[in-house]
Amino acid sequence: EAGVAQSPRYKIIEKRQSVAFWCNPISGHATLYWYQQILGQGPKLLIQFQNNGVVDDSQLPKDRFSAERLKGVDSTLKIQPAKLEDSAVYLCASSLVASGNTDTQYFGPGTRLTVL
Template structure:
């Protein structure tokens, strides 16, 4: 079974530039998560989709971050404009079911450096 795919793996940008990350979850998984992981910390949930609807985006800085999950499959996360404090690893995860506890599977992440 193929895992969660993310691209790019690494990205370096200047502050105030824009950047986009892409995630392809495990086939058939209803729930998709985007996490931000700052060095030395645990992942922090940014946004959670069930199919193509948002169920939680309470910690997404909506003035600069946006995310979409078209057709309930792939997802993109965008930052515009980036700030220095956005330097982090952005993790995508997916789980089979919509709602309730079930195991989530993580992708390798995209390491973003903002200079």
């Protein structure tokens, strides 16, 4: 079974520029998550999709971050404009069902973003 795919793996931009990340979840997984992971910390949830609808985006900085999952499969996360503090690894994860306390999340390799 193929895992969660993400691209690019690395991105370096200057502050105030825009950047987009792409995620392809495991086939058949209804739920998709975007996390931000600062070095040395656990991942922080940015947004959760169930199919193509948003379940939770309470921690997404909506003034600069946006995400979509138009067809309920692939997803893109965009930052516009980027700030220095956005430097982090952006992880995408997917899970089989929409909710449930024991549903396992499977993570992609992440995109390491450096904002100069």
